[in-house]
Amino acid sequence: MPEIFINGKPYQAEPDQTVLQVCRENGIYIPYFCWHPQLSVVGNCRICMVEEEGRGVDIGCNMPVKAGMRVLTESDEVKEHRKAILQFITLNHPVDCGICDKAGECVLQDYHYEYNGAPSISSDPKVRSTKFYDLSDRIVLDNERCILCSRCVRFTSEISKSCGLGIEERGDTSLVRPSTDGSFRNDAYSDNVVDICPVGALLSRSFFYKSRVWYLQTTPSVCPGCERGCSINVWHRKQEWHLQSLDTAENTSIARVTPLENMAVNGPWICNKGRDLAKIFERKRAEGAMAKGKPVSLAEAIAAARQLIVGAARPVALVSSWGSNEELEAFRSALGASFTSRVKADHQPEPGEVVEDDVLIRADKNPNSARARELFGTAPAVIPADADLVLVWGEGCDFSKIPAGARIILLGSYLAPENGHADVFLPISIQTERNGHYTNFQGVVSGFEACFPKAPGVVDAEAVFAGLGGAAS
Amino acid sequence: MKHLIPEFEELKKRLPPGKNGTLVLPCLHRIQDDRGYIADEDITGLVEYLGVPRIQIEEVLSFYTMLRRKPIGRWHVQVCRNVSCSMRGAERLIDHVSRHLGVKPGQTTADGRFTLSTVECLGSCGTAPVVMVNERYHELQDAQSLDKLLGELTQQ
Amino acid sequence: MTGRKILMDFEVTPTSHTLEAYAARGGYQTVSRVLREMKPTDVTKEVTEAGIQGRGGASFPAGRKWQVVDPHDGEPHYLLANADEGEPGTFKDRWILENAPHKLLESMLIAAYALGCRNTFVYIRGEFDLPYRRLQAAVEEAYKAGYFGEKILGSGFSCDIYVFRGGGAYVCGEASSLLASVEGIRGYPRNRPPRLTVKGLYQCPTVVNNVETLSNLAWILRHGAAEYRKVGTPKSPGTRLISISGHVNRPGVYEVELGYPWRKFLDEDCGGILGGRKLKAIIPGGISSQVLPGETAYELMLSHEALWDVNSSLGSGGMIAIAEGTCMVRLLQIMLRFYHHESCGQCTPCREGMGWAHRVIDRIVAGQGRPEDIDTLIRISKFNDGTTICGLGDAAGYATVDFIKHFRDEFEYFIEHKRSKNDGRLECLPEVANA
Secondary structure, three states, X not given: OOEEEEOOEEEEOOOOOXXXXXXHHOOOOOOOOOOOOOOOOOOOOOXXXXXXOOXXXXXXXXXXXXXXXXXXXXXXXXXXXXXXXXXXXXXXXXXXXXXXXXXXXXXXXXXXXXXXXXXXXXXXXXOOXXXXXXXXXXXXXXXXXXXXXXXXXXXXXXXXXXXXXXXXXXXXXXXXXXXXXXXXXXXXXXXXXXHHOOOOOEEEHHHOOOOOHHHEEEEEEEOOOOOOOOEEEEEEEOHHHOOOOOOHHHHHOOOEEEEOOEOOOOEOOOOHHHHOHHHXXXXXXXXXXXXXXXXXXXXXXXXXXXXXXXXXXXXXXXXXXXXXXHHHHHHHHXXXXXXXXXXXXXXXXXOOOOXXXXXXXXXXXXXXXXXXXXXXXXXXXXXXXXXXXXXXXXXXXXXXXXXXXXXXXXXXOEOOHHHHHOOEEEEEOOHHHOOEEEEOOOOOEEEEOOOOOOOOOOEOHHHHHHXXXXXXX | OHHHHHHHHHHHHHOOOOOHHHHHHHXXXXXXXXXXXXXXXXXXXXXXXXXXXXXXXXXXXXXXXXXXXXXXXXEEEEEEXXXXXXXOXXXXXXXXXXXXXXXXXXXXXXXXXEEEEEEOOOOOHHHOOOEXXXXXXXXXXXXXXXXXXXXXXXXX | OOOOOOXXXXXXXXOOOOHHHHHHOOOOHHHHXXXXXXXXXXXXXXXXXXXXXXXXXXXXXXXXXHOOOOOOOOOOEEEEEEEOXXXXXXXXXXXXXXXXXXXXXXXXXXXXXXXXXXXXXXXXXXXXXXXXXXHHHHHHHXXXXXXXXXXXXXXXXXXXXXXXXXXXXXXXXXXXXXXXXXXXXXXXXXXXXXXXXXXXXXHOOEEEEEHHHHHOHHHHHXXXXXXXXXXXXXXXXXXXXXXXXXXXXXXXXXXXXXXXXXXXXXXXXXXXXXXXXXXXXXXXXXXXXXXXXXXXXXXXXXXXXXXXXXXXXOOOOEEEEEEOOOOHHHHHHXXXXXXXXXXOOOOHHHHHHHHHHHHHHHHHHOOOOOOOHHXXXXXXXXXXXXXXXXXXXXXXXXXXXXXXHHHHHHHHHHHHHOOOOOOOOOOOOOHHHOO
16 A cells, blocks of 8 residues: 655555546546546546656656655646646637537636636637537537547447547547447447537537526436436526526426436446436326316316225236335335236337447336336236226326226326326326435435426325325225 | 458468457558558458457548548659758759649649659658659659659550 | 678678578578577677667667566567658668668567567558568568578577558657557557556567667677677767768768767768758757757767767767758748648647647748747747657657757748748759759
């Protein structure tokens, strides 16, 4: 366990660590662009240079620790050096901040402010390059802003393994470009390059010009796209930036989804499906209780449902694998005894969707199958032919498979024709409207928090179960 | 490029086993010797033969100046413009051959015979100015000798 | 006569490069003896004691590089001869490839034996024409005679050699970039650590040596380190091939015993400066070495230490003589254009700096220079000093700083008067032709 000195203080290091790693572990900040904890070390940005007493400056990300070494991270030479590197990086970097989505979360902006702040000493025009280059239909590349840190290239080579990106040409005309075999377009993890790009060179099409990041806040959540349950941040408008007029739907919409680093589940990555959660959560909502298609009040609907449950001889429930641990427990305690319960796969893989891979994506496209099966068993979601009441909770039920004479109680969130055919329909809240937990396929429990108030007319499933419960007794 | 595969297999005999990456440049050189440039289908074939990612071949093609993805004239006239050659008249030579052929460096004559390029040091400084035509070095060139050479090449 | 000869120790004829001629001069007898009588570590010891310094540019002692490699560690090791020879002004390795390829091959066998290399490569720049053909022919001759392949000369040592053609990139003369090229990817140099002698080609211990450095080994192992030490100076043992070009009457490749007087070399052996002109400046070892005023060169002897003392270096052995009347600003312009074209683009200071310096000097030469431009060029050079992944950025910086240091007046003149103090002249032509 070598001991090294940083800025005069002693620190314990592991024998195979670099100076940068030791600094990070001990809260000493060294700037870096190209280094990333999950990617190989390339040492090309040169801004992480530190001074080793008696030996001059060298990059910290590739500097192995040696017992007794004395490192300075804020010496005059290091500071001059950072200024110089920033001069070079901003030499041809366009001053696009006013129109660049990255503003507010841009590493280059932060470092320029922190370490340089000086205007360019060059009086020559900047080198121009390609702007608005479509790397795929999801990602836009601006080569002028690119600082050629190669994080995106290394990501596709080492993490997603699509080998979708590379650097072509040489020198200051080098360009990040996609492979012409379309492997970047087909890379299910492509959008992670937007997160790791330290500048506004790689931007998400779906977030393009949508909002300034300082108008947004994040709420931690769990991606429901598959049983991996990656930790995510859901971005939405801050309370104080809520629109009072114009399109107030902006106030309750998902601006974007990014990974929330969780070393136990997904590291700092998510797949593209997680980015597109608005596609799932912002479908048209069911907003009123109904009885056979006729709008009724919630109380009337609950009462009707209770009647059906009391009067059923062989009631069957299809339990949602999108129910949270709390909702599943509420169902079990209120209605578990009254129903023969089967766990339903609310979602199946769509055509063209990656089914499973060895990175993150799992074949089971539901976030809480594990807990649901734990409580309600692993029998397939087949409805016995003699069932006379079917309670369908959530999506994914094939209504043609419900026996002809059976009555239907349907708990659903989204507008669907089946809602009108059910004997009782109850509109329930979605994940972004409440707090809860999911258990992933490895048994890891992750929590999500409410981002938005419940849509009008919508009620929590837990409240429904409480209202329906005790019907049998 | 499939007809070249038996040759590529021969090359493996003097190389450490299992290192397909090492065959990338040799194969690309051979393909270019054969076709005159490297076509998209050559890249596809090479990717399949070597099992390397396509982006690797595309990066290599754009990085190394000798490799090209488009055909050029029958004779590639490359004049060195670096220090020693410039000190012995390369700039005048480039002007001269440019006027003689009627093209600027980087262009090909209309009849497709000659492509003119300026290149960096070819390692022939002692016999400057040097002109490389396809794979051959022509040293100690001046306007006269170059005119003569181009005349001979026009006949071929 | 420029001192004792080690490499150019035979008469060059139309057939002197063949195996037959080489064998008649005693060729391949040394490696025969080495394989029979010496242990690999003995060979390394001999090379280290001889003290031969790298002749590719960095002058790093070869023995010290070799000592890191343990021939018995059970890992594959690789030896590569660097024949990329792209440093402008340098054309001496090609002399060896064209005229004495078997010296290189025999020396590589000795080196491969010492370092435990089953596979060796000669990385030759893709543009080379006759040197490549002669080298490839020599390799075939050597294989046919049993000097490469399995169990060479009845020993347990097997070795293969592959002549690997580069694709046209100056940066691939840098050892780690060379290895990247051999691995089939873009020629991006790598950071150290790890040293290449620890993790090099395919992440295995690798030694990259210059062609000339290696070609000396056959002589060193034949005559012994002590004999080698008798040649040259104590701090610069041996001889060096100097390729001289530019404004001299007899440009070409000369083998010079280290310690030889520079003035004698220029005035006698190279026939003096064109047109009897004064020597204005001289680039000693490739454009990446620091330029010296003519008077300084005349006072020195040709050795590593003499040039290090004046903050320059023998570098790659590519000497360029510059006569009175040459425009130094235009010369620097050509050099910066070269570095800009050849920068691989990986690291920030070189990628941006080369383009920036090139644009500044282009502007000066176009008559649009500004007073602060000289300072800018110096600042770019200083920002590249010791901050880059490989030496390309530093080299451009050193060249720029020393051109300005010794010829600042020309740069100032160009900026102020919007034209060259020397009419933009690069050639050394008779007065009449300079219209």
